[in-house]
Amino acid sequence: ILLRIAGHIRDKINALLTNLEILTEFDFLWCRARFGIDFRGTFPTLTGMERPLNLVDAHHPLLFAASRENSRPLNLLLDPSDRVLVITGPNAGGKTTALKTVGLTVLLVQSAVPVPIGPSSRMPIFDNVLANIGDEQDLLEGYSTFSAHMARIAEILKKTSGATLVLLDELGTATDPGEGAALAIAILETLAERGALTLVTSHLGALKNWAFTHPHGRNAS
Numbered sequence: 001i002l003l004r005i006a007g008h009i010r011d012k013i014n015a016l017l018t019n020l021e022i023l024t025e026f027d028f029l030w031c032r033a034r035f036g037i038d039f040r041g042t043f044p045t046l047t048g049m050e051r052p053l054n055l056v057d058a059h060h061p062l063l064f065a066a067s068r069e070n071s072r073p074l075n076l077l078l079d080p081s082d083r084v085l086v087i088t089g090p091n092a093g094g095k096t097t098a099l100k101t102v103g104l105t106v107l108l109v110q111s112a113v114p115v116p117i118g119p120s121s122r123m124p125i126f127d128n129v130l131a132n133i134g135d136e137q138d139l140l141e142g143y144s145t146f147s148a149h150m151a152r153i154a155e156i157l158k159k160t161s162g163a164t165l166v167l168l169d170e171l172g173t174a175t176d177p178g179e180g181a182a183l184a185i186a187i188l189e190t191l192a193e194r195g196a197l198t199l200v201t202s203h204l205g206a207l208k209n210w211a212f213t214h215p216h217g218r219n220a221s
Contacts, residue, residue, distance in 0.1 A: 032112060039061075041114025041117075044109060048125070051080070053123055053124060054077050055075065056117065058075070059071045059116040060104065063097070064116045071116075082218045083192045083196065084188050084214070084216060085200070085211075086200055086211040086218070089221045095169075096133060098199075098201075099131070099169055102165070103131055125163070126165045126197075128161070128163070128164040130155075130167070133168075157187070160194050161196065166196050166198040167199050177204060184202065184206075189214075
């Protein structure tokens with residue numbers, strides 16, 4: 001009986017595979033709509049790269065879904081000339097969460113998923129979202145924390161263009177502070193020259209001073 005049924009299915013396999021693709025798309029649309037309804041999602045205004053990124057009351061989507069009462073919104077209002085935002089502050093103060101909030105919000109919106117954000121928000125359309133967040137140390141491959149960071153950043157620099165969002169967590173750490181700061185500044189200046197929008201977290205005073213004096217840099221806390 002099973003072989004006979006399987007034979008009937010085999011005769012209609014192309015139609016069934018097409019139906020599967022259609023049902024998958026409908027299921028994805030339904031999930032996006034339900035997420036938006038359940039978590040008060042909306043869409044920011046999409047713009048070109050000549051307009052700055054402005055996020056109003058943006059919540060980390062996963063934290064908001066887990067506990068909306070405890071989620072704290074992020075407000076990020078940039079000027080058109082801002083290309084590198086250096087985020088500083090105490091440990092456990094939310095710096096990395098801010099990076100992830102921006103990255104997830106951008107990726108979800110560009111995948112047509114409503115996000116928990118204020119309707120007056122504005123967002124450029126990015127060709128790439130590139131991130132170096134977390135410790136990628138690999139002792140088996142002979143990678144230190146610093147080497148892993150540098151390998152990842154080298155890949156980011158290869159792929160970066162003017163329509164790229166770059167997220168860098170704790171840039172310039174895991175090595176001598178003076179050497180790390182000098183290298184971090186060189187990386188940020190390269191990204192700024194290419195026109196990418198870069199958000200970076202750091203405790204290094206040299207990066208704060210650089211953002212204060214560079215025409216395309218800005219500090220945030």
